Amino acid sequence: MFDRLRDEQPGCAEKVIAISSELTQPELGLTKEDQDKSMESIDIVFHGAATIRFNESLRDAMQLNVIATRQLLHLAQKMKKLEVFVHVSTAYANRDRKNTEEIVYPPPVDPRKLIESLE
Ligand SMILES: CCCCC/C=C\C/C=C\CCCCCCCC(=O)SCCNC(=O)CCNC(=O)[C@H](O)C(C)(C)COP(=O)(O)OP(=O)(O)OC[C@H]1O[C@@H](n2cnc3c(N)ncnc32)[C@H](O)[C@@H]1OP(=O)(O)O
Ligand SMILES: NC(=O)C1=CN([C@@H]2O[C@H](COP(=O)(O)OP(=O)(O)OC[C@H]3O[C@@H](n4cnc5c(N)ncnc54)[C@H](OP(=O)(O)O)[C@@H]3O)[C@@H](O)[C@H]2O)C=CC1
Numbered sequence: 456m457f458d459r460l461r462d463e464q465p466g467c468a469e470k471v472i473a474i475s476s477e478l479t480q481p482e483l484g485l486t487k488e489d490q491d492k493s494m495e496s497i498d499i500v501f502h503g504a505a506t507i508r509f510n511e512s513l514r515d516a517m518q519l520n521v522i523a524t525r526q527l528l529h530l531a532q533k534m535k536k537l538e539v540f541v542h543v544s545t546a547y548a549n550r551d552r553k554n555t556e557e558i559v560y561p562p563p564v565d566p567r568k569l570i571e572s573l574e
Contacts, residue, residue, distance in 0.1 A: 478523035503543035
C-alpha cells in the first residue's frame with residue numbers, strides 16, 4: 456500500500472506534519488500556534504489516540520478515551536475547512552445488542568454525570 460502511495464503521490468510525505476499533543480492536558484496540550492494552524496488547514500480528523508489497557512483506572516480511561524475525545528470534538532468544531540471527523544472506537548461497544556446498526560445509541564449512563572462523578 457505504501458509503495459503504491461509513494462509511486463502515485465511522490466510528494467505525499469511532505470503533507471505529514473507531526474505536532475505534539477498530550478490527551479491528559481487542557482486543549483490536548485497543543486500549542487496556541489498548532490491550534491491556530493489546525494483551525495485554518497485541517498479538513499479531515501482521524502482520531503485514534505486512546506488507552507487500550509483493559510486494567511486502566513476508570514479515571515484515566517475516561518480522561519483519555521472520553522474527555523479528550525470531547526475536547527477534540529470541540530476543537531474540530533472550530534476547524535474552518537473540516538469535512539469529516541473519524542473516530543476509531545472499539546469492537547467492544549454495544550456488545551449487549553444482538554444486532555448493531557450504524558447509529559448512535561443512547562449511552563447506558565449520561566457521560567456528563569460519569570465525568571462529574573470523577574471530578
Ligand atoms: C477477519 C476475521 C476477524 C475474525 C475475528 C474473530 C474474532 C474477533 C475477536 C475479537 C476481535 C477483537 C478486535 C479487537 C479490536 C478492538 C480494539 C481494542 O482496542 S482491543 C484492546 C486491546 N488491548 C490489548 O490487547 C491490551 C491488553 N493488555 C492489557 O490490558 C494489559 O497489558 C494487561 C493484560 C491487563 C496486563 O497489564 P499489567 O499492567 O499487569 O502488565 P503489562 O501491561 O506490563 O503486561 C505484562 C506482559 O504481558 C504482555 N502483554 C500485554 N498485553 C498483551 C497482549 N495483548 N498480547 C500479548 N502480550 C501482552 C506485555 O507485553 C508484558 O510482557 P513482558 O512482561 O514480556 O514485557
Ligand atoms: N488495533 C486495532 O486492531 C483496533 C483498534 N481500535 C481502536 O483504535 C484506537 C487506537 O488503538 P491502537 O492503535 O491499537 O492503540 P495503540 O496503543 O497502538 O495506539 C494508541 C495511540 O494513542 C496515543 N496516545 C495514548 N495516550 C496518549 C496521550 N495521553 N496523549 C496523546 N496520545 C496518546 C499513542 O501515542 P504514543 O505512541 O505517542 O504514546 C498511540 O499513538 C483505540 O481506541 C482502539 O480501541 C479499534 C479497532 C481495532
